Amino acid sequence: DxxxxxxxxxxxxxxxxxxxxxxxxxxxxxxxxxAPVPIARKRKRGGGDDGGNRSCSSEDSEMAEERSEHHxxxxxxxxxxxxxxxxxxxxxxxxxxxxxxxxxxxxxxxxxxxxxxxxxxxxxxxxxxxxxxxxxxxxxxxxxxxxxxxxxxxxxxxxxxxxxxxKMGPSLYSALKTVKANAEASQPSGSERWRGGAGHYFTLAQISHIAADCFEALVHMHSINLTHTDLKPENILFVAPLERGAALPETPMVALIDFGGATWKHEQHSSLVCTRQYRPPEVTLGLGWGTPIDCWSMGCILTELWTGSLLFSTHDEVEHLALMERTLGALPRCMLRAATCKRADRNFRHGYLRWPERAIDRESEEHVRAQRRLRECVGADPRGESLRWSRELSDFHDMLWRLLEMLPAERLTAPAARQHPFVLRAGRKPSTAHTLEDGSNGRGDCGSSNSHAARVKLGGEEGG
Incomplete structure (x- = not known):
């Protein structure tokens, strides 16, 4: 992945x-x-091994492995x-x-x-x-x-x-994990297991500030034709350390890290980029890619900060595409017809994803069936009860919907995202004034009539 x-x-x-x-x-x-030095282990008399010895043995084994790998x-x-x-x-x-x-x-x-x-x-x-x-x-x-x-x-x-x-603070992934752990620990003993859900992790105000910083960085990177290619919560850090046990800052400042996979426009592009759960459809389908892949990843990340869960929780290629369709509507037929990925002839037919017949098992089929539409993901708790749809939540959903546009040429760009009403709520003054000629290395044979925007206009939000 x-x-x-x-x-x-x-x-x-x-x-x-x-x-x-x-x-x-x-x-x-x-x-x-x-070469690693062999580690001698003492066997306890009487046969049985207690937990402490097992722990030491495990640590010794890990250290020996790290030495052999030249850490x-x-x-x-x-x-x-x-x-x-x-x-x-x-x-x-x-x-x-x-x-x-x-x-x-x-x-x-x-x-x-x-x-x-x-x-x-x-x-x-x-x-x-x-x-x-x-x-x-x-x-x-x-x-x-x-x-x-x-x-x-x-x-x-x-x-x-x-x-x-x-030196910076923890990652968004680490912070989200800590928030979950603290919430579960604060539950009274014997009470129903804490289920979390949208709105129980990062607030919309906090997400707005995080989005402002991330898109500020992407606007500049994309303006000089550099794509990050591996945006995920682990690769976004708080600028300042967080105090143990303290609440998350109301106006967090973050920065992007890990540029090992970053790619210039003039360089040869690897066919497979982005960690699976944050990978856009054009990469999975083998259609080529450009700067829009970073914006798709940001859509997945910001959704995760709000809901506390991966938007697309999967390790299987076809299941991933099925989850996208379940959440966002049908994949554009022109993209499926142009697919060059492995097993394309078996996974797609006449411009449609062969699902559920290509599901790896019944569990996978049930997992996709349980996937909720984007509006339900951001606007309802785990029990399915609707949250109050404020103007702020509506703006947030609109931005996510545009970031998760399947056609890269129709996807919200970093400059446009930075000027979106949801991001402007953070009140951050842009430190650069770059404009970006949006482009993609994806196929250019997809008309806008198949885009999410067109489906919204023709069939209502999220295709009904």
Whole structure:
């Protein structure tokens, strides 16, 4: 479900991953990353193993695996880059390596250092990410705090390529998870299980501020022909740390991170981008893509902040398309007829999705049947009871509806989203004045008569 990177096409374009550079780095990594040391485990007398020993054994096994994969083995107090940085704690971990909070003794401030695994492939990808961010930063207003993470510098340390970023707060994903956990914990014992639902997580005012920052960043990125390609709650961070147990700020400020998959318009485009649940139909159908994919992802993200759940909870391609149809109306026939994805001839017929006959099982069929229309998702609680439709909620639904337009050429653009009434409620003054000539690498044979906008005009909102 994770998108493929564009590393293959970039290796031929950039100097960061030349054969000589890679060979040199590989030699350094070999010297800096010795083979993992076997970990001795003591067997308890008498046979049975208690929970503590099982926990230790599990941790030892995980550490051994991390050593074998050439991760940096975190130690509080470790020093990086000739003692400039001192390790404080781990902030996150992924396939690429770790993000570690460190103290920068030269600048007297906390920073977030992305310590890449001492593996050639990941070091190369990290260098490309650094080049993209540095080029992006050169186009940003110098005297304005912009909603894109700042990269301060890069360096090598014991075979690990490192990127030093500004220290920020938690991700939207982490914050949403915390809100859910706190709400469930506050329920009286013996009471009905907390079900949450629309309006119980982020408020519309908070979502408006988050949307304002995200679209501000996208307006600038798209104006210089750069597409993020992997927007999701994990890749949007609060600018400031949140106090433990404190409520979410009423006027949150956020910034975009993780530009490893960001792609310039002139570059070769990978066929598969975006994490599955935030992937637009043109990518799934193999129709090519452009900057509109970021706007679709934003529609999914903003809906999730309001409802507390994934808009499209799936790991299956056909099921994903069926969920889209259930929520937004039929996929445009011209898109299905032009599909170039695998098994297109079996999944589509005469311009229609073959559902439910292509469902993988009965559970999948039931999952799609339970999916609600967009209006019901944002305007009703889990029991199906309608929320009060204020002007603010109506504007929110309208913006989501336009962001989740299936035809990329008809989808709400970042500049238009920034000027949408729902986003303007945040009262944020745009720091850039770019305009964007909207375009897409998708097929151009789809007339607007098949778009969501046309279906709204002809058949009522959301196709009846």
């Amino acid at each position: 994770e998108p493929h990177s564009n590393i293959g096409s970039r290796k031929q374009q950039g100097s960061a991953c030349t054969p000589a550079a890679l060979a040199s780095r590989s030699r350094n990594m070999s010297r800096a990353s010795p 940096y083995m975190l130690q509080k107090g470790d020093e990086f880059d000739s003692s400039r940085y001192k390790v404080i704690k781990q902030l996150g971990k992924g396939t690429f390596g770790r993000v570690v909070e460190m103290w920068d003794t030269s600048e007297n401030m906390a920073v977030a250092v992305k310590v890449i695994r001492a593996v050639e492939k990941y070091a190369c990808e990290a260098e490309i990410e650094a080049e993209i961010i540095q080029e992006l930063q050169r186009t940003l207003p110098a005297d304005i705090k912009f909603p894109i993470v700042r990269l301060y510098r890069t360096f090598q340390w014991r075979g690990h390529y490192c990127l030093t970023f500004e």
